[in-house]
Structures are given as structure tokens and as C-alpha cells.
Amino acid sequence: MGWKDAIEGKPGDLVLLNGNEAIARGAYEAGVRYASSYPGSPSSEITETLSRVPASDLYAEWSVNEIVSLEGATAASFAGLRAMCTMKADGLNVAFDFLTSMNLGGCKGGLVLTVADDPQGHSSVKEYDSRYLAKSAMVPVLEPSTVKEAREMAIKAFDISEQIKGPVLLRSVTRVSHSRGLVRLGALAQERKKAEFPVGQRFLTKTLFHMKARDRLIQAAIIFEECKFNYTEGPDRADTVIFCCGTSLLYAREAINILGLQGKIKLVKIGTTFPLPERFILSNLQGVKNVIFAEEIRSFIEEGVMLIYARHNIGNIRFYGKISGDISGVRGPFCGEMNPDIIIKAIARVKRIQYEAPGYSPETIVEFSTMLPPREYAMCPGCPHRASFWAVKTAIAVDSRDCIVAGDIGCYCLGAWDTGYNLFDSLHCMGAGPGIASGLSKLEKFGLKRPTLTIVGDSTFYHAVIPGLINGRYSGSDFLCIVLDNSVTAMTGHQPHPGSGISNHGRSTTAIPIEEIVRGLGIPCAITDPFENDKTAETISSTLREPGVKVLILRRECALVAARKHQHKKQRVYVDQSLCRGESCGCGRFCTSVWGCPGNIWDPVAGKAVIDEAVCAGCGVCATLCPAGAIIAEEVDK
Amino acid sequence: MKDPINMVITGVGGQGNILVSEILAKAASVEGFRVTVGESYGMSQRGGSVSSHIRLSRNCLYGPIIPAGHVDIIVGFEPVEAARIALELGSPNVKIIVNPRPVFPVHVLMGKCEYPPIEDLLDKIKGITAQTLIIESTVLAAQVGDPVVQNIIMVGALAGSGYMPIPRETFEEIITRVVPQKALELNQKAFKIGFETAQNINRS
Numbered sequence: 016m017g018w019k020d021a022i023e024g025k026p027g028d029l030v031l032l033n034g035n036e037a038i039a040r041g042a043y044e045a046g047v048r049y050a051s052s053y054p055g056s057p058s059s060e061i062t063e064t065l066s067r068v069p070a071s072d073l074y075a076e077w078s079v080n081e082i083v084s085l086e087g088a089t090a091a092s093f094a095g096l097r098a099m100c101t102m103k104a105d106g107l108n109v110a111f112d113f114l115t116s117m118n119l120g121g122c123k124g125g126l127v128l129t130v131a132d133d134p135q136g137h138s139s140v141k142e143y144d145s146r147y148l149a150k151s152a153m154v155p156v157l158e159p160s161t162v163k164e165a166r167e168m169a170i171k172a173f174d175i176s177e178q179i180k181g182p183v184l185l186r187s188v189t190r191v192s193h194s195r196g197l198v199r200l201g202a203l204a205q206e207r208k209k210a211e212f213p214v215g216q217r218f219l220t221k222t223l224f225h226m227k228a229r230d231r232l233i234q235a236a237i238i239f240e241e242c243k244f245n246y247t248e249g250p251d252r253a254d255t256v257i258f259c260c261g262t263s264l265l266y267a268r269e270a271i272n273i274l275g276l277q278g279k280i281k282l283v284k285i286g287t288t289f290p291l292p293e294r295f296i297l298s299n300l301q302g303v304k305n306v307i308f309a310e311e312i313r314s315f316i317e318e319g320v321m322l323i324y325a326r327h328n329i330g331n332i333r334f335y336g337k338i339s340g341d342i343s344g345v346r347g348p349f350c351g352e353m354n355p356d357i358i359i360k361a362i363a364r365v366k367r368i369q370y371e372a373p374g375y376s377p378e379t380i381v382e383f384s385t386m387l388p389p390r391e392y393a394m395c396p397g398c399p400h401r402a403s404f405w406a407v408k409t410a411i412a413v414d415s416r417d418c419i420v421a422g423d424i425g426c427y428c429l430g431a432w433d434t435g436y437n438l439f440d441s442l443h444c445m446g447a448g449p450g451i452a453s454g455l456s457k458l459e460k461f462g463l464k465r466p467t468l469t470i471v472g473d474s475t476f477y478h479a480v481i482p483g484l485i486n487g488r489y490s491g492s493d494f495l496c497i498v499l500d501n502s503v504t505a506m507t508g509h510q511p512h513p514g515s516g517i518s519n520h521g522r523s524t525t526a527i528p529i530e531e532i533v534r535g536l537g538i539p540c541a542i543t544d545p546f547e548n549d550k551t552a553e554t555i556s557s558t559l560r561e562p563g564v565k566v567l568i569l570r571r572e573c574a575l576v577a578a579r580k581h582q583h584k585k586q587r588v589y590v591d592q593s594l595c596r597g598e599s600c601g602c603g604r605f606c607t608s609v610w611g612c613p614g615n616i617w618d619p620v621a622g623k624a625v626i627d628e629a630v631c632a633g634c635g636v637c638a639t640l641c642p643a644g645a646i647i648a649e650e651v652d653k
Numbered sequence: 654m655k656d657p658i659n660m661v662i663t664g665v666g667g668q669g670n671i672l673v674s675e676i677l678a679k680a681a682s683v684e685g686f687r688v689t690v691g692e693s694y695g696m697s698q699r700g701g702s703v704s705s706h707i708r709l710s711r712n713c714l715y716g717p718i719i720p721a722g723h724v725d726i727i728v729g730f731e732p733v734e735a736a737r738i739a740l741e742l743g744s745p746n747v748k749i750i751v752n753p754r755p756v757f758p759v760h761v762l763m764g765k766c767e768y769p770p771i772e773d774l775l776d777k778i779k780g781i782t783a784q785t786l787i788i789e790s791t792v793l794a795a796q797v798g799d800p801v802v803q804n805i806i807m808v809g810a811l812a813g814s815g816y817m818p819i820p821r822e823t824f825e826e827i828i829t830r831v832v833p834q835k836a837l838e839l840n841q842k843a844f845k846i847g848f849e850t851a852q853n854i855n856r857s
């Protein structure tokens with residue numbers, strides 16, 4: 016458990032932390048007093064770790080969304096305390112309106128905005144480069160290369176923020192946040208500042224204050240010129256240099272070693288990616304013939320360096336990067352994450368050398384890999400979302416008007432793919448569903464005859480759905496909003512939300528039930544249990560026929576949370592193979608091929624269904640759906 | 654001794670990858686290695702493939718992604734996942750320790766694609782590796798008393814394989830540190846059985 020070492024470790028200890036825990040440790044050492052976040056992979060462990068700090072030292076909050084989260088953290092900074100607000104890249108869009116406003120007036124206590132980008136989209140629906148947002152908000156950016164540096168940068172970011180009196184953005188990426196490495200812990204800050212908001216102190220936004228934001232950037236640029244996070248490796252002079260940041264530093268180092276070019280290529284490591292340290296960069300362009308760029312997602316440093324080059328008379332340099340198409344993985348330039356092989360390829364091209372990776376012949380690879388079935392994501396065994404999706408699918412079939420389904424982001428985004436019966440017709444950002452459903456429902460007079468429903472999650476409901484519902488009711492739209500309520504923010508690691516009645520520190524707080532909010536808006540609201548599948552499907556199809564905006568909550572605890580709480584399965588589920596219809600069932604073995612719970616597997620010898628008891632969560636839903644009554648769910652004692 | 658040592662732990666979400674990479678990384682750091690672990694577990698709860706890249710070196714710090722062809726050891730909790738990593742990152746020099754028990758992807762369960770016959774799959778794996786140790790870790794874990802310690806059986810097998818320059822005692826010490834007290838005995842048993850099974854495999 017990394018959080019334990021991060022929080023309880025002693026100065027001088029060498030501990031194994033992931034990048035997020037290292038950032039949390041850095042913040043803790045820097046004396047952070049306020050940590051807020053809306054959970055989002057790959058950033059969530061930062062606030063999770065900080066939530067373990069004794070409550071007397073730190074206030075930690077899972078906020079309802081990113082903008083309130085940043086507003087809260089900024090308030091702490093106004094009062095002179097150090098604050099960290101954390102989010103994934105997509106969240107920065109939500110917080111952006113406030114960020115671009117508060118950055119004009121500035122702040123006081125160190126304010127660090129940690130944003131984790133997800134190149135390759137390991138756990139996101141988009142690859143997003145937050146550095147461009149930071150640039151348009153005029154906020155300086157630091158970008159760590161290693162877990163160790165993540166801790167150091169977190170500490171330094173607070174200092175810089177206080178020096179310039181504005182926020183600093185710490186950009187992590189999945190390969191830093193979710194990498195682990197050894198970190199030497201430092202001492203915790205001794206100074207305990209009191210929160211003060213003196214009479215007459217004001218923080219305002221005004222067009223003229225753009226000048227303040229600009230001057231802050233100029234100040235940051237001066238600091239960055241002397242900053243230890245920018246350095247070079249390898250020979251003093253070389254005709255080829257690689258400008259790199261983030262984990263690309265490590266990939267580039269390895270690429271040079273693999274090609275045996277130590278001493279022949281210079282590495283220029285940039286840790287302060289905005290504003291770029293111009294003098295430092297210029298000094299590393301003198302006398303150079305080839306420049307290679309290695310960075311995650313977009314061509315941020317590449318553009319910056321080329322602009323610096325264009326403004327000075329430096330001689331002929333060729334640039335190899337995403338813009339030229341030389342830095343490119345299997346998805347081509349600008350898409351997918353960096354790795355050592357991409358850099359090896361680029362260096363080999365520049366240096367005109369042949370490189371063949373050790374490995375297998377293309378024929379071996381093709382022949383063998385066609386044998387390997389792909390592994391798509393699936394919802395967990397016993398997941399209430401599967402039951403909910405099944406009920407929606409059934410209801411839409413009964414309704415027979417080809418209802419359009421607007422989806423939303425969470426575990427249940429799997430509703431867009433096979434495991435969720437390909438239900439979603441649209442899938443975008445948190446809260447997009449009700450707006451889209453509302454808009455579609457206005458198009459009847461222009462010929463659109465299909466009804467609409469939208470499926471959102473419980474955490475999303477608080478985060479971004481409420482304005483869409485109000486808008487729908489106000490504008491007299493017709494749609495059904497289904498809220499999948501599993502009582503936690505499941506996707507990102509089961510953080511509590513306003514409906515769960517639990518705070519970050521695990522204490523109970525006032526729960527704000529979804530139904531009270533909905534009814535308060537004058538919108539009719541029903542609640543069913545998706546495990547009572549027939550009843551749920553009936554409720555959906557009857558509600559779909561009613562006019563206006565309607566909300567239906569499908570409430571059932573997340574299977575993983577339930578398993579953790581109850582330890583024992585409530586039911587033992589098995590197939591009575593003498594009753595099973597085998598291949599001729601449904602559209603062909605209903606439970607495995609259509610329903611699709613990982614617990615429902617096939618016994619090829621008997622030609623009948625069977626339950627994988629090691630996987631089955633004992634929810635019993637398949638037993639209610641089997642047309643032959645061959646799946647038996649038995650109560651177990653305890 | 655080769656430097657760096659590059660290893661991948663691979664399996665399916667929920668099989669306990671992360672604990673294993675934690676044990677290995679900590680054991681290696683006790684032995685004085687510089688360690689990097691790169692993990693992809695963003696959607697692991699949703700039954701996807703998960704893999705951890707572990708890089709050990711006495712000289713310098715390596716990145717969280719192993720270059721193609723450079724993996725030395727693969728520990729596979731699931732045979733298709735082990736094969737996938739071998740093809741992506743392996744070479745004829747790679748050594749594999751694999752649990753032969755399939756975890757069927759949803760598309761296989763749904764009848765949209767086939768899972769290869771397990772014997773064919775294992776033969777293919779043997780054909781592209783320097784050495785393949787097949788460890789029935791799911792079966793052994795059930796014998797020990799709980800299928801979830803499949804992962805610790807595999808740690809034991811890795812320690813018993815002699816593929817890594819880390820002594821048995823170091824692994825045992827780390828397991829004592831990272832496993833909660835109430836599950837310790839079970840895990841120690843699992844480690845021991847894995848270790849002995851790997852040691853007793855005839856590798857000629």
C-alpha cells in the first residue's frame with residue numbers, strides 16, 4: 016500500500032511509490048492544507064493518498080465536480096494556505112472558466128493544479144493535452160519525468176506559485192502517475208500558517224488584469240531559466256539533440272543506449288514546459304544539425320522550440336517530430352503514447368542506421384496472433400449495470416419506436432459496446448446525455464419521430480446532469496433520464512459522492528438523495544431495482560410513453576462494493592443441465608452468447624450451460640432470465 | 654548478469670497483478686536494484702488485459718515501457734495474455750512462466766470468436782521461447798485453500814525458477830511485509846508450493 020509509506024514514512028526512508036503517491040507526498044512535505052478533486056483516472060490516487068493525512072493537518076474533499084473543486088482550493092490559497100486541486104485532463108475543461116478568471120487576479124498561498132493526461136486513453140475516451148489549455152489560461156506548467164521528480168516538482172510548484180502569486184499546473188501522464196519507483200522521503204514543513212483573509216484584501220477579475228497574468232508568465236520564465244528541472248545529458252556538443260520531457264526522457268536515454276550512440280547524441284530535458292526557458296533552449300540549438308522531439312500527445316515543445324528557432328539566426332537545423340511525421344507510433348503521429356521504439360526509429364532515420372528489434376519474423380507474429388482472441392472490456396459479474404442495460408434493451412424492443420439512447424461516461428460507458436448490448440447511440444462527456452436527449456426531443460416538428468432516453472450515472476448526476484434536467488423541464492422537452500445509482504463513483508476506484516453520505520475521511524455526512532433533487536425540480540421520479548428485471552423493463556416502457564421530462568433511478572449497489580461488504584455470496588447459482596436447452600436456447604445459448612455475464616460459461620462436453628462458480632457473484636439475475644428455468648439460485652445461510 | 658532485467662507480469666483484471674509487481678519491485682530494491690514499474694490498469698476492473706512492466710538495473714533508471722524484443726521474463730496468469738506479451742515484446746530468448754488456465758474473454762463466451770485449444774496454445778508458446786514453465790497455479794491455489802492466491806503461487810514459481818537474481822528469503826521477507834497479517838499463512842504456503850513446483854520441473 017503506497018499511501019501508507021507516502022503518509023506515514025519517515026524523512027530519509029526510500030520507499031516504492033507510484034507517481035500519484037509521490038505527488039501527494041511532495042504536497043504533504045510542502046505543507047499543503049487543502050486538497051480537493053473530482054476523481055478521474057489516472058489522477059485519483061493523489062487525493063486518495065492525501066485523504067489519509069490526519070484531518071487536523073489537512074482538509075481533503077471529493078468535490079461534486081472540477082470547477083467547485085478548484086474554487087474551494089483557490090479559496091484556501093486566498094486565505095494564504097497551500098492548496099492542491101487534482102483532476103484528469105477532461106476535468107480541466109470543467110474547471111476552465113474559473114481557472115481563466117482567477118488567474119487574472121491571482122492568488123496568495125501556493126496553489127497547484129495537478130492535471131493527469133491519459134495518452135493512449137488507457138482509461139479515458141480521449142487523449143487530451145492539457146498543456147494547451149494551460150497556455151491559453153496563461154498558467155505555467157511543470158512536467159515530471161520520473162516518480163522521484165514528481166515529488167520534487169510538487170514541492171517546487173508551491174514555491175513558484177507563491178513567488179508569482181498565481182496558480183501553477185503540474186502535468187502528469189498515465190506513465191508517471193501509474194508508474195512506480197523508489198522515492199527518498201523528505202521532512203514535512205514545520206511552519207503552520209494560519210488561514211487569514213484580511214479586511215480589504217480582494218481577488219477580482221478585470222480585463223486589465225490580463226496584464227498581471229502576462230507579467231506573471233514573464234516572471235515564471237525568468238525562474239525557469241535557472242530551474243534544475245531543465246538539464247542536458249550526454250556530450251556538450253553534438254550534431255543531433257533530442258528535446259524531451261516527461262517519461263520520454265527515459266525512453267530517449269534507452270533508445271540511445273540500444274543504438275550504441277552514447278556520447279554522440281545530446282539529450283535536452285525540459286521540465287518547465289510553459290513558458291519554455293528560451294535562453295536555455297537557444298544555447299542547446301547552437302551548432303546543431305538535427306533536432307528530435309519526444310513528448311506525449313501533441314507537439315507542444317516542438318512548436319515552442321521551432322518558434323524560438325524562427326526568431327533567431329541559428330543556421331540550418333532539421334526538425335524531426337510529430338509535425339514532420341517522424342515521431343509516430345502504430346497509430347501515426349499525434350495519436351497514442353510514446354515508447355522507446357518510436358524514438359529508436361526516429362534516431363535511426365536521422366543517423367541513417369539500420370535497426371532491427373530482436374523478436375520474431377512477421378510471419379510468426381501474424382500466424383500466432385490470429386489464434387489469440389481479443390479481450391474486450393466487460394462489466395463485472397453481478398454488475399447491476401448489465402441488468403439495467405438488459406431491462407432498457409427489453410423495454411425499447413417492447414416500445415417498438417426505435418428509441419434513441421444518449422449515453423454518458425463511467426463504467427456504464429460500456430453500454431456503447433457489445434458487453435452493454437451496443438445500446439448507446441451517443442457517447443461524449445459527463446452530462447452530455449440529457450442535453451442531447453432534450454435537443455432531439457425538440458425535433459419532432461421537423462420530422463424526427465423516435466423517442467429519446469438518456470442513461471447517466473449517480474456521480475455524473477451530481478456532477479453535470481442537473482442543469483440538463485432543469486433545461487429540459489424549462490424548455491418543455493420530452494425524454495426519460497435513467498440514473499444508474501450504484502452508490503459510489505465506481506469507475507475511478509469507488510470514491511464516495513453526495514448521495515453516499517460519506518466524506519473523504521470516511522466519516523458520515525448528510526446524504527443528498529437523487530430523488531429529492533429531482534422531485535424538487537418538479538420532475539416525476541420513480542425508483543426500481545434492476546435485479547427485478549421484468550418489473551424494471553415494464554416501468555421503463557410505461558414511463559417512456561409519458562410526456563415531459565421523467566427520471567427513473569435504477570438502484571443497486573456496485574457488485575465490487577457489495578462483495579467487499581458482505582464477504583459471502585447470498586446465493587449459490589448453478590445450472591440444472593437436465594433442463595438447459597443447450598445450443599437451441601434463445602438466439603443460441605442465451606445466457607452465454609446474449610446475456611454475457613462472465614459467470615455464465617459453456618460446457619462444450621455436455622453442450623450445456625454452466626456457471627463458473629469462481630467468477631459468479633451470486634446475483635441470480637441470469638436465473639430469472641433463463642427461458643427454461645434451468646439456472647437455479649439457492650439462498651445460502653450466513 | 655544481464656542488465657537491465659526486463660520482466661512483464663500479465664493477466665486479466667482482478668488476478669492480482671499489482672500486488673505481485675509490488676512484491677517484485679520491493680524485493681529487487683532490497684537487493685540494491687534501481688526499479689521502475691510501469692502499469693496499465695485503468696480499466697482493469699472491467700475484465701480487460703493488465704500488464705506490469707518491471708525494469709531492474711544496477712546502473713540506471715529505466716522507463717516504464719519495455720522496448721520491443723527486449724523482455725527477458727514473462728509471468729503470465731493467463732495463457733492468451735502471456736502469448737500476447739511474448740509476441741509484442743518477446744524474442745526467442747524470452748523465458749515464460751505461465752498459468753495454463755484460460756479466462757475466457759466475453760467475445761469467446763458470446764461465441765463471436767474462438768479460444769484456441771489449450772494444448773496448441775502452450776505448444777505455440779514453447780515454440781517461440783527459450784524456456785516455458787507451466788505452473789498450474791489456479792489448481793495449486795485451490796489446493797492451498799483459496800483460488801485468489803494464484804498470483805502468489807506464481808511469485809513462488811518465479812523465485813523457484815532461478816530466473817531472477819533474488820534469493821528466496823528476500824521474497825519471503827517482502828511477503829511478510831506487504832500481505833495483511835490474517836492472510837499471511839495462506840500466502841506463505843502458496844509461495845512455498847509455487848517455489849517447490851518450479852524447482853521440481855524437469856527442464857531438459
Ligand code: SF4
Pocket residue numbers: 590594595596597600601604605606607623624640641642643644645646
Ligand atoms: S439460458 Fe438457460 S436454457 Fe439457455 S443456455 Fe443458458 S442455462 Fe441453458
Ligand code: SF4
Pocket residue numbers: 396397398588612613614615626630631632633634635636637638
Ligand atoms: S448469478 Fe448469473 S448473472 Fe449473476 S453473477 Fe452469477 S452468473 Fe452472473
